[in-house]
Amino acid sequence: MRILVVEDEQNIALLIEHYLKEEGFEVLLFHEAQGVLAALRTTPVDLAVLDIMLPDQDGVSLLRDIRKEHAFPVLFVTAKITETDQINGLYAGADDYIKKPFRPLELMARIQAQLRRTMTYNPAIKREEVERLLVHQELTLDPSSHRFFIGKELVNLTPKEFDLLALFLKEPHRVFGPEEIFSKVWQDTYLESSNNTIMVHIRHLREKISEHTNRRYIKTVWGVGYQLE
Incomplete structure (x- = not known):
């Protein structure tokens, strides 16, 4: 999934950009409004994060221009939010606001909420690639809609958690070593610190699964790696 970021600071x-890429998003980054509309005509995005105060055009005006051609969710980032700002932004087509200074994890949570809402309530939105469901016992991963179910319960995953679980579901019971996991999920060179990144994401994934079932599913094979059981 790709996120448009227009921020002059x-x-x-x-x-x-750093936090979005850590979560597996592609980022289309601009520091001013110029060039944004032209880029959107050739590069589709799933959500936009816009600063209201840009050097060449205010964010509300830019959003009005975007809304003439695009319907993806838009989240405003701004140093000040007056009632008038909120009303103008909402009328222009904004979906959410977050005030500077903000906590990066809160911004990520708001982005995930908007994407989840869009994918859940807008059936007209289709992913470009339609793949088969990945099913293992009560776990169901739908790559085409980027949704994960435990039984009939929809469970929210970050993009990296989704890719990590997809890796295990494609080959259940196979043991994946840390280097292979990092190479396939993060698509980067494995370093000594990379194992900590994997462990944190595995822990978060287990926690989310255990909230809906009494099984953790992802087993640690000591000294080797991880497998789905």
Whole structure:
């Protein structure tokens, strides 16, 4: 999935980009409004994060232009939120606001909520690739809609958690070593610190699964790696 970020403050833009990429999103980054509309005509996005105060055009005006051609969710990031700002933004087509300074994890949660709402309540939205369901006992992963079910319960996963679980579901009972996991899920070179990243995501995935079932499913094979059981 791809996120458009339009933010003129370099440090904030890079912070948002970093956290989005950590969660597995592609990022289309601009520091001003110029060029955004042209890019959107050739590069589809799933959600946009816009700063209201841009150097060449205010964010509300940019959003009005975007809404003439696109319906993806838009989240405003702004240093000040007055009631007038909120009303103008909502009328222009904004879906949510977050005030600076913000906690990156809160921003990620708001982005996930908007994406989940869009995928759940807008059946007209289709992913470009339609793949078969990945099923293992009570676990069902739907790559075409990027949804995960335990039984009939919809469970929210981050993009990395989704890709990690998909890796295990494609080959149940196979043991995956840390280097292979990092290479296939993060698509990057495995470093000594990479194992901690894997462990954290495995733990979060187990916690989410255990909230809906009495099994953890992902087993640690000590000294080797992990497998789905």
